[in-house]
Every structure is written in structure tokens, then in C-alpha cells.
Amino acid sequence: MDLTLIFHIFSTIGFGLALLLAFRIQKNLLGHPSRIFLSLFLLIYFLVGVSNVLREGGVTNYFDRFEYFAEILFPPAFLFFIFPIFSLYIFSIYMKQDFEKRMEIEESLIESEKKFRNLSEEIADGVAVVIDGKIKWVNKVFPQIFGFEYDELLDMNIDSLIQGAKLPLQNNSPRPRNSTSDLSETRYETTGILKGGATIAIEASEKPITFDNKPALQIITRDITERKLAQEEISRAKMEWEQTFNTVPDMITILDSSNKIMRVNKSMAQHLNSSREALVGKNFYMLVHGKENPDEITSPESIAAYCNGQSVEIYEEHPDAHYLVSISPLHDDRGNYIGSVRVAHNITELKQVQNELEATRAFLQSIIDGVTESIMVIDRDYRIRLINQAATKVHDLDLPLSESLLCYQVSHQADKPCHGDEHPCPLRKVLETKQPVTLIHKHKRADGTEYSVEISASPIIGTDGEISGIIEVGRDITEKLRLEKEEKEFRARLFQQQKDRSIALIAKGIAHDFNNLLGTVIGNVDLLQMGSAPKEDECGIVEAIGSAAHRMSDLTTQLLAYAKGGTYKLEHIVINSLILQTLKFSHTGEASKIKISHTLANDLWPILGDPNQMKQMLVNIFTNAFEAMEETGGSLAVKTSNVIKETDWECFFHNIHPEGSYVSIDITNTGPAIPAEISTQIFEPFYTTKQLGRGLGLAAVAGIVQNHGGCVSYDSSPEETTFHILLPRAAEKESQAENEIRTQTPMTSGLNRIH
Numbered sequence: 001m002d003l004t005l006i007f008h009i010f011s012t013i014g015f016g017l018a019l020l021l022a023f024r025i026q027k028n029l030l031g032h033p034s035r036i037f038l039s040l041f042l043l044i045y046f047l048v049g050v051s052n053v054l055r056e057g058g059v060t061n062y063f064d065r066f067e068y069f070a071e072i073l074f075p076p077a078f079l080f081f082i083f084p085i086f087s088l089y090i091f092s093i094y095m096k097q098d099f100e101k102r103m104e105i106e107e108s109l110i111e112s113e114k115k116f117r118n119l120s121e122e123i124a125d126g127v128a129v130v131i132d133g134k135i136k137w138v139n140k141v142f143p144q145i146f147g148f149e150y151d152e153l154l155d156m157n158i159d160s161l162i163q164g165a166k167l168p169l170q171n172n173s174p175r176p177r178n179s180t181s182d183l184s185e186t187r188y189e190t191t192g193i194l195k196g197g198a199t200i201a202i203e204a205s206e207k208p209i210t211f212d213n214k215p216a217l218q219i220i221t222r223d224i225t226e227r228k229l230a231q232e233e234i235s236r237a238k239m240e241w242e243q244t245f246n247t248v249p250d251m252i253t254i255l256d257s258s259n260k261i262m263r264v265n266k267s268m269a270q271h272l273n274s275s276r277e278a279l280v281g282k283n284f285y286m287l288v289h290g291k292e293n294p295d296e297i298t299s300p301e302s303i304a305a306y307c308n309g310q311s312v313e314i315y316e317e318h319p320d321a322h323y324l325v326s327i328s329p330l331h332d333d334r335g336n337y338i339g340s341v342r343v344a345h346n347i348t349e350l351k352q353v354q355n356e357l358e359a360t361r362a363f364l365q366s367i368i369d370g371v372t373e374s375i376m377v378i379d380r381d382y383r384i385r386l387i388n389q390a391a392t393k394v395h396d397l398d399l400p401l402s403e404s405l406l407c408y409q410v411s412h413q414a415d416k417p418c419h420g421d422e423h424p425c426p427l428r429k430v431l432e433t434k435q436p437v438t439l440i441h442k443h444k445r446a447d448g449t450e451y452s453v454e455i456s457a458s459p460i461i462g463t464d465g466e467i468s469g470i471i472e473v474g475r476d477i478t479e480k481l482r483l484e485k486e487e488k489e490f491r492a493r494l495f496q497q498q499k500d501r502s503i504a505l506i507a508k509g510i511a512h513d514f515n516n517l518l519g520t521v522i523g524n525v526d527l528l529q530m531g532s533a534p535k536e537d538e539c540g541i542v543e544a545i546g547s548a549a550h551r552m553s554d555l556t557t558q559l560l561a562y563a564k565g566g567t568y569k570l571e572h573i574v575i576n577s578l579i580l581q582t583l584k585f586s587h588t589g590e591a592s593k594i595k596i597s598h599t600l601a602n603d604l605w606p607i608l609g610d611p612n613q614m615k616q617m618l619v620n621i622f623t624n625a626f627e628a629m630e631e632t633g634g635s636l637a638v639k640t641s642n643v644i645k646e647t648d649w650e651c652f653f654h655n656i657h658p659e660g661s662y663v664s665i666d667i668t669n670t671g672p673a674i675p676a677e678i679s680t681q682i683f684e685p686f687y688t689t690k691q692l693g694r695g696l697g698l699a700a701v702a703g704i705v706q707n708h709g710g711c712v713s714y715d716s717s718p719e720e721t722t723f724h725i726l727l728p729r730a731a732e733k734e735s736q737a738e739n740e741i742r743t744q745t746p747m748t749s750g751l752n753r754i755h
Contacts, residue, residue, distance in 0.1 A: 126221040129211045130158045136211065145202070145223050147195035162204055162221065163191045192221065201228040251323075251344040254330075257337060259284050268344075284342075313347075322351045361386075374453075374474035377460070378427055382406045382417060385469065396446030407472070411443045411453075426457035430470050434459060443474070451478045493655065521545070569610050572730050575663060576600040578611065579638055582618040591626040595635040604640050607663050608730040609708045617704040620697040621723055625669035628721070634670030641666075643726065651711030651726075653683075653702070661729035662710070666722055674716040683712070 126142030128135050135156050143150050146161055153161075185207040192202040202221050209218045245252060251268035255261060261279050269276045272287065279287070286292050314323045323344045330339040368375045368388040377386035384405050392399060395410050407427070408414045418425040418441070429437040436458040443453045453474040462468035579600065587596060607614075625636050643664045649657050674682060683702040705712045710727040 123220075128153075128158065128219045128221070129209070130217040130219055131211065131214055133157055133159065135161075136216065142221065145200075145221060146192060158219065161193055162202065162219065163193070189224065192223070200225045249346075253284060253342045253344075254339065255284050255342065256339045261287070262339065314344075321346055321348045323347065371473075373476075374472075376407060376410075376472045376474075377469060378407045378472055379469040380427070380431070380467070382408060382427065384410065391474070394443075394445055411441070411474075413444045413448070426455050426472055427470050430457050430459050431467055434467065440477070441474075451476055452481050453477065489650075493653070569612070570608050571611060572606045573609050573611055573614060574604060574606050575614065575665060575727070576604055576640055578614050579618060579640070579665070582615055582622060583638070586619055586622040586626070590630060591622075593633060594626055594629055596637075597635065598638040600638070600640045601642060603642065605642050605661060605663050605729040607708070607727045609727065613704045613708070617701050617725075620701050621667050624697050625667065625671075625721075628669060628671040632671055636670075637668045639666040639668075640664065642729075652713035653706065653711065655706070655711065657709075657711060657726075662726045663729060665725040665727070667725075668720055668722040670720050673718050674714070674721055682714075 123139070124141060126145045127139040128142050129137040135153050135158055138150065138153050140150075143153055146153075148156075185205055187203070187205040189201065189203050192200045194200060201224050203224045204222075205220045207218045207220075209216050211218075246266040248265065249267055251271050252265040253261060253268050254263040261282050261284050264272075264276050264279050266276070269279060272279060283292060311324060311326045314325055315321075316323065324347045326343045326345070328341045328343075329337055330341060332338050365386070365388070368386070369390075371388060372390055374391035374394060375386075375388040376384050376391055379385055383403065384401055384407055387397065387399075387401060391397070391410075397405075397410065408417050412418065412423070417428070423441050424439055426437060426439055429439070436456065439455045439457070441453050441455055442450045444450055454477045456473045456475075457470045459467045460469045460471060579598065583596060583598070587594070622636070629636075641664045643662045645657070645659045645662060647659050649659075651657060683698050702712055705725055705727070708727055710725060712723060712725050714721060714723045716722075
């Protein structure tokens, strides 16, 4: 091979490399005017070189024509002088633009680094920049995590703070910290070493960056100690839940929305005689109940409707067991139904105990139902736990009772427990004394009527030794109390009668003997007055003796009236005329200041009585009324009327009077009331509230009225006092003279019926 061929080969290679360089330069000179010229020049001389090589090598040449054009377009002078100068110019432009580009990139890096520093200071994680394993920069959080000052961390070996990766969080494996060849980010969990040597759990991420125009690693750390503790707690709780799930005796099944088994516990798997894994995915109802679809109450739609779940009692013939199944719905985050949890608790033994308890309760109920007294079992909260038929009949209750029914609602128809001295609460008494108590209450029947009950309450001692309630036995003692009251009243009446009889007998004997003696005194006084005229000084003595004797005679008359003695001349009397006469006679002296009014029935029935005794009765009452109004003044009103008693009746003195027609006399005077403490004494003989009183006025009234088959009583208030007198109507018709007397006085009419 000659030198010419070698020259052409090397020159052609040179022009080819130059052409490649031109394309490289053109990428940085886009839009430059020399682009087309330079490219065309290099291309033509590359082809000329190829032509020379082919020609010298004796190969058919198809590129000769390019030599002609090359010499015309680019003569040799251009090749050796102009082209080098032009090429140098082009190269200088390229270098300038490359320098500007580098400066722009450097400024961009500085700006990026500044932004990186600012961003790193704002985030809550610790950020460190590491170059060649040494810490060159950290944000303010990084020292806080590890307990160092900022200056202490600079140039510290990163491995003294963060141990090597322990738990990769991504598929890529951790790189060595001095490696920056891999541009991807690596995240992992590892251990951080604090300043004092203590350790914490951290999550770290490493990423290659450029820092101060040097390759570096950006390490972002986060303290996850609390999170790790929480995760460990969750893992421990999950493990404990798993253990509990599989050790509880109840059978637990978790189903999806299509009733397919997702999970069962050990008890459920043993009940179905299968492994837990083998049961997953099977239809629960087909497996357990032999049917594909659930009952309406246990369907997914029904379960989803109960937010808090529901409980169903189920009996299975095989193995003859009762179960209480609690079904709770499961929902996703959007509240959509995704399944259910079913917990089946074997209550066979409980059902047996309940059946035995029901049998015992029925037996106990049959026993207390045979008792005629009312029986209630009451707990500490006043709730009735047990009641017999006698009590339900009295209070018109239906069994079974509501658990909220309270004893005081039934017995007293009240809204709060018994209280006070009248109705002390038996339950409270037993709780206070811890002993049985006996009380008397007024209970109400269903119709609202009251009846007296003797309550015997005994404590019920619970298993803890404390009183859990009471057994209350109520016995209706209404009839017993009525009989006791009648007996008491009879005894009081008998005692009063015996007392009155004794006093009357004494008063009668004294009155008769005293009256006989007074008769001698009065007779002798009359003889002295009828005989020779006494001396002047003796006249006064005789008159005083006579006056005293007559007053003593009046006293004996009243004694006889109280003692129901003396001679009675019974006549038909219209009491109205006697009232008018007696008022006129009594309304004198100081009494004339008292205002008098009367309302007398025009058709008043006659009575059978002694006129003198009736006058004495009226005088005593009027006198007693006038004396009551001496200091304050006032008024006296008298009213008469006809009264019919349709039943036997009891009077003030506990005497029983027959039904029939009676004449009523009401005498009302204003003035102070009769004190309640002497209400039973005012009709007793010789009892008086007046310093010089005789004490026989009202006693004589009572004797006269009772001797005529009537009764006297009174009502007293702070404003007025009224005496009520009832005398039996006479059976015979009035005489003409009595009728004349009655018609001479203006009367009113009145008839009352008393039932």
C-alpha cells in the first residue's frame, strides 16, 4: 500500500470525525448562520476522501464528480487558511456558550440548595446532609431528636447516630451510606443513638443529592418510638384478642354479607366437629341449620336494621340444647353492611334452673294463694316481686305484674312511699329496726274505698346477710275495728248511764229530803208573815229567809229535773209558744241589750211533755247564752223545724234513738267558743266556768231533754255556739186551746229529712 492511499484514508477518517464533531457543535449552536456551511463543507470533503481512497485502491469510483465540486466550492486555499480560522471561531463560540450554560447550572444548584435548606427547616422531621460519612448540615429538628447541639453534630460520623438499616420499607435494599450511584430513595426503620447513649426507634430515608457542588446523602429521620410502642401494644392486643377469641367457651362466628363463614373460634369449630380452616367459605346456615337461607329475624337485612344488634334464643334438638345467640352487624367506613358477628352462648343449664325456679315459684304461689290475707313480697326499691290472689282481688290487679309496679301505688294509690305517723312505711321500719313490725294502715280498694289493714312485715335476708326486702301480710280489720268501736262506745255509754243513774239517785234523794225540809222552812216563814206583824228589823230577816228558801227550792227542782225525778204533767205542747213566752220572760235586765231573732216553723209538730220542764229547759239555755254575751254583747237566734229520721241514730250521750219524726230546736248565740277540753263536761252537774255559777243549768237541760226521749248537743266555733235539741213528735192531735195559742204567733214552715 503506497503512501498516497494511506494519506487519503487518514484524511477521510479525519473529515468524518470532524463531521461528527460538527453535529455535536450544532446541538449547541442551533440557529447559527454557519451551521449549513460547516456541515456542507465537511460532508463534501468526507466524500472526496472516500473517492480518493476508492480510486487509489482500484475500486470503481462513483464519487469523482464530488472532487470537481469540492475544488470549485472549497479551493485548496480555503482548506489550508480559511477553514482553520473559521473552525477556531466556531470553537470559541461553543466554549462561550458552554461556560454560560455551566454558570446557569451552578446558579440553579445554589438556588436549589437554598430552597432545600429552607424547606428542611420547616418540616417536622430531622434532616441531615452527609458527605463521605460525615454530617455537614442538619435542620433544627435533627438535634432535638438526638439531644445534641447543632455545632456538636457537624463533622460527626453518621454511623454514631444512626445504625445500619434494619427493616427495609421498600423492595430496594439499603445502600452503603457513602454510595451515591443509586439515585433512588431508600427508606428503612432502625435504631437511633441519643447523646446519653439511650436508644430510640427511628424511621429514616436516604437520597443522593448535590450539596455545595459535591455529591451527598440527604437523610430524613423521624422518631417513631411511640408509634413502635403503639404497634407493639396493638400486636399484643391482637395476640390477646386471638387468645381470647379461641379460648372463650361461647361459639363465635364471623360471616360476610352473603352468610359465608369468614372465621370461627375454637369452640365453634369443635361444636361443628371440624377445623377452623375447613369451615372458612362455607354457607353458615346450610352447615349449621341445614338450610341455605336464614330466618327473617336473622337475615342480613334484619341484622343490618339493628345498629346495636339483637339476641335470639334458639333450641337445637341435637344435642338437645338451648342457645342465646347475639347477632351484631359489621359495617365498613361508609356504613355499608359487610357481615355479622354471631356469639352463641349455651344456656341449657340456665334454662333448667329457670324451669326449676318457675316450678318453685308456682309452688310458692299456690301456697300463698291459699291464704285469705293479702300477701306481697316487696324489695328494697318498693317493687312488688310476688303477690297472692287475695291481694290481686282487693286491688283488681292482673297477673303477671309489671316489674315497675310499686307497693304504695297499689295499696294507697299514691305516687310516693308512705310516711308520717299515720302511715309509717313498713319497709323503712324493717330496714331501720331489722325486726318484724306490725302497723295499721288505711288502704284503698280498686274502687277507691278505704279499709283498715293490720300489716305484719317481716325481713327477707339475702345470701349476703343483708335485708333484701320484706314479706308483707295484710289483714282486713275494718269489721274488727268497727266492733271494737261499738264495744268501746257501749262501755262508755253504760258507764255514763251508771254514772248518771248514781248521781241522779243521790241528787234525787238529797232533793226530796232537802225539799221536805225547805217546805217546813217556807211554811213557817209564810205563817210568820201571815201572823202578827213582825218588827221592822225582823221583816228584812224574814224576807231574806223566804228568798233563800225559794232559791233553794228552785235548785232542788233542777236537781230533780237532772235526776229525772219529780212529778211530770205531760201535755201536747207546741214548743213555739213556750219559746216566745220564755224569751219575753228572760230578755230583761242586762240581757235586754242582746239582739234576739227567731225563725219558727208555722207547721211545727206538737210534742208530749211537761210545760214547766220545757220552760225550765229553755230558761236555762237562754240564761246560759245571755251570760256568755254579757261582756261582748251579741245576738241570739232561735229556729224550729220538723225533722224526719229515716234510720236509728245515736245522740251526743251515745244513746240510740229510733227512727221517726222529731221537732228540732236550734238556739245560736254569738260569743266565745266553748273550749274543746271541756266539751264532754258541760252537761255534768255542778260543772261551771263561772266563779259564782250554780253548775246545774245545762245538766238540768240534758236531764229534761233525755227524760222526754230527746237529745241535746252543740256545735261551737270562735264566732258562735249553737245548741241542737231534738224532741219526739207527739202522736195525738193538738187541743183547740193549744191550736189557738199557736195561731196567735207568726210562724214559718219547715220540714227536714235526715237519712
